[in-house]
Amino acid sequence: MKYMLSVYGNDELWGSYTQEQFAAMVAEDAAFQKELRDSGELVSAEGLTDAAEVRTVRVKDGATVVAEGPYLDVKEHVGCYFIVDCENLERAIEVAAKYPAARDNGVEVWPLMDQGGSDA
Numbered sequence: 001m002k003y004m005l006s007v008y009g010n011d012e013l014w015g016s017y018t019q020e021q022f023a024a025m026v027a028e029d030a031a032f033q034k035e036l037r038d039s040g041e042l043v044s045a046e047g048l049t050d051a052a053e054v055r056t057v058r059v060k061d062g063a064t065v066v067a068e069g070p071y072l073d074v075k076e077h078v079g080c081y082f083i084v085d086c087e088n089l090e091r092a093i094e095v096a097a098k099y100p101a102a103r104d105n106g107v108e109v110w111p112l113m114d115q116g117g118s119d120a
Contacts, residue, residue, distance in 0.1 A: 001085070001086060001087070001088065001089075001092075001111060001112075002043060002083060002084070002085050002086075002111075002112040003083070003084050003085075003086055003089070003092040003109050003110060003111055003112060004081055004082070004083055004108075004109075004110040004112055005081060005082040005083075005084060005092070005095065005096050005099065005107055005108070005109055005110075006078050006081050006107065006108040006110065007078065007079050007080045007081060007082070007099060007101050007102075007105065007107050008077065008078060008079060008101075008105040008106040008107070008108070009077060009078075009079030009080075009101065009105055010077075010104075010105060011050075011051070013104055013105070025100050025101070028100035029099075029100055029101075032098060032099055032100060033045060035098075036082070036084060036095065040085075041084045041085055041086055041091075041095065042082065042083075042084060043082075043083035043084060043085050044082070044083045045080065045081070045082045045083070046080060046081060047079065047080040048077075048078055048079055048080055048081070051069060051077045052068075052069070054068075054069050054077075055067065055068060055069075056068075056069065079101070079105075082099075083112070089109070089111065092109050092111075093109055096109050
């Protein structure tokens with residue numbers, strides 16, 4: 001079963017890290033990704049740009065309306081995501097709990113559906 005792990009971030013929190021703390025987090029992230037690659041569970045991982053670059057698109061009465069920023073006005077936003085292929089939800093939760101940023105931010109675990117609309 002495939003799961004999306006949405007990793008939340010907070011620019012204020014990230015900005016408070018020392019260079020050493022940030023370097024340690026990056027090293028932990030690399031080790032986390034290597035472990036998932038080695039286990040065959042990592043499908044893909046992508047970081048997202050700064051929330052200031054986000055655009056939310058809606059269609060109202062046939063007209064496209066584009067708003068700057070993410071949908072919700074919050075301090076936390078999705079900073080990156082992983083697609084993992086795990087045996088079950090319990091394993092996906094275990095993987096999410098290992099992600100270094102889970103100590104300071106949330107990591108949502110979303111079961112994914114295949115393109116036909118059923119569970120992947």
